[in-house]
Amino acid sequence: MKQALLLAFTLLATTAQAQIGRRFPAEKKVVKDPVTGTPLTFLTSTPAGDSKIYQTHNQWTADLQWLIFRSNRAKNEALAVNEKTGEIVQVSEGGYTGMLNVARKAMKLYFMRDLPGSTKEQPAGVQIVEVDLAKVFADSKAGKMQPASAYQRICGTTPLELQAGGDMALDGDENWAYFRVGKEEAARHLAPGTKLEPEFGPRHMGAGPAGIAAMNVRTGAIKYVVSVPFQIGHIQTNPWVPGEIVFCWETGGKSPQRTWTVQADGTGLRPLYPEAEYEWVTHEAVITKDETAFTIMGHRPIPAVAKDVAPGTPVAGANPGQEAAWGPSGTREKPTGLAIVNHRTREVTIAGQTPSGSGLWHVSGSADGRWAVGDDFARNIYLIDRHSHEMLLLSTGHKPTAADHPHPTMSPDGTRIEIQSAMLSADGKSMNICIIPVPAAWLKRKY
Template identity: 25%
Template structure:
């Protein structure tokens, strides 16, 4: 323990984050996986692991790298500029976007291949301001100046890969649609945050691209702001997405089949200012989980919806335990959360005012669910919501973390570690924390 602490102190004195330490506030081992400042793990629902679970893809300023979770060796996989999407559930290859194509790279050999050409008709036009921002970023990172071909990497919206890697799913601009502007529910003008984009009523389309044939097919048209696209980890035909915007404006979480059938609203709201979001699939693909507040900033749950039966289960959390994002272990027995910053809903009253004494919790959390009593629930009754509570364990002290960068925790395939990203030592890096306490 003393050696680890001295190593952490020495690293801090040289402005390099420690490579490994025992968090003194929690007793859990934390490991820095990345070497380069600016490295980041993927968004919490984007799968990053190889097929054997040994390697993990992540982003660096210069492109895509991977780390061997056993040896901790880091290797460059694809030089930038590229956008890492996820790894495939079947091959474990890293899927990424480059120049209007979805490509894949093998994490062992680093060989690359073209998967599909994305349909140009669904790409949104890139503004001159956005092009100029990209030019400045390219100059900072030593990348070549953006060419017309390179700019085809932008304007695609969400892109996901289905479970057997036979289909690419995307959200794009609907070339045949017209804007349908709208006003907030109270009739006011949309100001700040997500409201103006929500109010634009921009036409969007959810589409699929068959990998074998390259055929693109629109499956859902909408003037709602479609976002947060995911494919089931097990069912190649199941898609999850959201209606984005201020959460109290929208009926957010939806599922749909890949042929456009089965459009289902996952959570109907019943309370004014009730919000739900940051939805994700359980690892077995049978449940959709999401942050639920009934109403916002007052009562906190992680809510679950069983796709096949429509059954619901809600786990209660305290205010301090609320997290920007949650995730679930591969065996479905544990959950994790990444806490929240001082500007989060956990630190606000029902009237959206910050508490005088902060109420948010800045920790990486482990949650052990406990189901509630079933005495009032008939075995065949799917109309009543089953309930339970989370028992929380703190894993990593994030008091020095700036939540402008969301930590985005995800369990490793063996369930023994939780990977997250953090700027708690300054620049962003990729870390993992051991689920079991250090001996």
């Protein structure tokens, strides 16, 4: 009897911990950057394994009050933190896979979820799930949560033959969600005789084929978008132009041609920025209705003078990508830095570059075209005024030992930047959610 009661109590406790709407104590604190003096607002501050959404995707809810993030506080679930109050609320139940997609127009969250019994070797299809965030926040605050089904709606289930998974991106119209499909399905949509690309680089990635399909999140309808002869990595959309997709050729490092764009009907497939063999292009992110920012890396020493870099140096630590097998790219013999390409005119500009070190790495920018932001291998955060090209070291001290990179993302209104940081972690690894303001003096600038 005691064992039965203990088991029942354990099950109830586990269920309660996994519930949508569960609340966590606020941890918000403001810390002054030890070097730059910038006030850093840590929305989380304990070592609970936090991480932000990747910088290709939106982070803020439509009302700009909450940020969605991941954490071991509720493993494999999505959480939200209120930027003003510091309240933390669990906003999913039942787990998710791939990318979290926060709608910009409605208080909704979308993600993929593996069907029960699905494994990497034998996928069983995935569901796309919609969460009514406004309802979760209201009921959680009132302490009157209902079952998860009152907040989570299954938009549809992908056919098994698609082998759907990986990245997901919500269209600018917020009616369609794009996702990767498996090699077998991708091959069926390639033109006969298409030459498949082999793996590229020392990570043995990049081989094709791959493809993109979509689900209508209102009706559950499925449509096929495009197949390509190489491995697809990150998929993102243009939030201001429905039907415009940006994706990458993924190799784990330098790609033969990193950035690509295509329309939702499969037309217009082309390289977004046609790169040269000597250019290491990476970490593209759509930043305005007409522009994508990306990095042309300048992180590798010039071979003729790099006597201190041993062949076969592993990709690890603060300075990845040094292996000779990546080819002749990534040095500063040619222009490098935070680049921005215009989708319409195809013109490219270099917004800025660090004078030394790895150069800029992950990038973002404001929707009004005023600012660009990037991090480097040392986890420093740089802000760039796109009008004057002035570059400011905004924040440092986020520890190269951190579990991941800062991945800076500009807020929709262009006033602040979200990063993930290990600055407060005793182990130098565990990360927290941090907000960095654009300096008030910069915001007041007139052009």
